[in-house]
Amino acid sequence: MKKIAILGSTGSIGTQTLEVVENQGDIEVTALAAGSNIRLLEEQIRKFRPKTACVWEEEKAKELKVLVRDLPVRIVSGMEGLIETAVEETAEIVVTAVVGMIGIRPTIAAMEAGKDIALANKETLVTAGHIIMPLAKKMGVRILPVDSEHSAIFQCLNGEDKKSIHKLLLTASGGPFRGKTREELRNVKVEDALNHPNWSMGRKITIDSSTMVNKGLEVMEAKWLFDVEMDQVQVVIQPKSIIHSMVEFEDGAVMAQMGTPDMKLPIQYALYYPERRYLKGDRLDFWSIGQINFEKPDLVNFPGLKLAYQAGCTGGTLPTVFNAANEKAVAKFLNREITYLTITDMIEGAMNGHTVKKNPSVEEILEAEAAAYDYIESRW
Numbered sequence: 001m002k003k004i005a006i007l008g009s010t011g012s013i014g015t016q017t018l019e020v021v022e023n024q025g026d027i028e029v030t031a032l033a034a035g036s037n038i039r040l041l042e043e044q045i046r047k048f049r050p051k052t053a054c055v056w057e058e059e060k061a062k063e064l065k066v067l068v069r070d071l072p073v074r075i076v077s078g079m080e081g082l083i084e085t086a087v088e089e090t091a092e093i094v095v096t097a098v099v100g101m102i103g104i105r106p107t108i109a110a111m112e113a114g115k116d117i118a119l120a121n122k123e124t125l126v127t128a129g130h131i132i133m134p135l136a137k138k139m140g141v142r143i144l145p146v147d148s149e150h151s152a153i154f155q156c157l158n159g160e161d162k163k164s165i166h167k168l169l170l171t172a173s174g175g176p177f178r179g180k181t182r183e184e185l186r187n188v189k190v191e192d193a194l195n196h197p198n199w200s201m202g203r204k205i206t207i208d209s210s211t212m213v214n215k216g217l218e219v220m221e222a223k224w225l226f227d228v229e230m231d232q233v234q235v236v237i238q239p240k241s242i243i244h245s246m247v248e249f250e251d252g253a254v255m256a257q258m259g260t261p262d263m264k265l266p267i268q269y270a271l272y273y274p275e276r277r278y279l280k281g282d283r284l285d286f287w288s289i290g291q292i293n294f295e296k297p298d299l300v301n302f303p304g305l306k307l308a309y310q311a312g313c314t315g316g317t318l319p320t321v322f323n324a325a326n327e328k329a330v331a332k333f334l335n336r337e338i339t340y341l342t343i344t345d346m347i348e349g350a351m352n353g354h355t356v357k358k359n360p361s362v363e364e365i366l367e368a369e370a371a372a373y374d375y376i377e378s379r380w
């Protein structure tokens with residue numbers, strides 16, 4: 001039996017990972033972690049019987065301990081608990097499905113403990129890719145992409161030498177506001193931004209898709225995962241999310257990976273790589289699709305993508321500031337404290353106010369995160 005731990009088991013990726021586990025029937029779940037949803041975590045513990053379970057909030061962890069007192073599961077909490085979950089000794093693969101930079105330390109700990117990483121948590125790679133990728137090499141562990149575009153690229157590459165890549169064609173749906181002007185975006189509501197045309201995902205990434213910040217994070221994620229330059233990653237709008245991404249090789253050949261918008265495919269591919277297994281669900285029907293359209297991204301009305309290229313090309317602590325400012329801004333928008341366009345204004349302001357530090361340590365990354373938060377709190 002393959003053994004896995006899931007950080008963020010109660011979220012969109014976490015629950016779909018558990019669906020894959022249930023459908024396949026030959027994976028043991030040895031550890032689970034969530035933020036605060038102890039009702040769902042209790043259900044998961046009863047069904048999958050992990051050895052360790054973590055709840056971020058200490059008070060909730062105490063409540064959970066009482067709820068599962070009849071079971072042989074160790075309940076832990078906070079960052080220490082999250083790290084303990086990530087290094088649970090029997091797990092071979094850790095699925096990083098927490099949202100945000102909070103994933104950095106547990107991901108590093110899991111790698112240091114020799115675990116392969118099924119990586120959904122893109123914020124970790126964006127902010128600490130210069131630490132994660134060399135560490136993977138040093139420890140001989142694999143970073144298996146779960147993000148749909150990166151899984152697509154990984155599948156297109158299928159072991160081809162990095163030297164054969166001319167460019168990566170990262171597809172984007174364009175989100176719910178594709179084609180709109182900044183004027184039209186001025187008064188959009190939280191509900192409008194959460195209305196993604198193709199994918200059902202957690203709230204933070206859904207807002208990121210609407211601003212194109214998600215694509216910006218993904219350009220930086222691709223740079224680290226596939227060891228390419230930022231200018232080798234070209235974003236192509238493909239509104240129906242049928243093509244999940246493409247690779248153009250040196251000889252001009254283009255490989256694309258297509259499928260229905262269902263994250264269970266990339267999750268399952270990462271968990272069983274290089275094996276492909278049957279996955280039940282809808283399949284593409286090209287007779288009814290008819291057409292697949294492509295567009296150039298609009299960097300004027302959606303400056304998030306342009307700012308991401310700036311952050312990724314500069315490097316150092318700037319991607320952290322881009323990401324941290326976005327995390328703070330999205331939380332504020334979801335909390336209805338700021339307007340939609342303020343999200344990218346905040347990112348731009350925080351980036352402009354930052355002095356870049358090259359090759360930052362984890363501590364320096366976390367300091368840059370805190371500084372970006374302080375900057376935003378002091379100005380908005």
Ligand SMILES: NC(=O)C1=CN([C@@H]2O[C@H](COP(=O)(O)OP(=O)(O)OC[C@H]3O[C@@H](n4cnc5c(N)ncnc54)[C@H](OP(=O)(O)O)[C@@H]3O)[C@@H](O)[C@H]2O)C=CC1
Nearest residue numbers: 008009010011012013034035036037056098120121201202
């Ligand atoms: N959803 C998708 O289809 C895709 C997601 N991703 C990436 O995957 C990651 C997860 O996204 P998604 O599943 O949508 O997010 P969700 O918001 O749906 O889930 C987040 C998960 O993280 C948990 N969590 C939050 N804070 C903490 C914490 N401090 N300690 C432990 N667990 C915590 C949540 O617990 P609780 O429920 O208790 O709050 C929940 O289980 C993100 O980085 C996202 O960008 C990438 C590609 C596609």
Ligand SMILES: CC(=O)[C@@H](O)[C@H](O)COP(=O)(O)O
Nearest residue numbers: 147148172173174175209214
């Ligand atoms: C499912 C997934 O991987 C998301 O990151 C998705 O790609 C979001 O879509 P867009 O950012 O292209 O709207």
Ligand SMILES: [Mn+2]
Nearest residue numbers: 147148149218
């Ligand atoms: Mn994606």
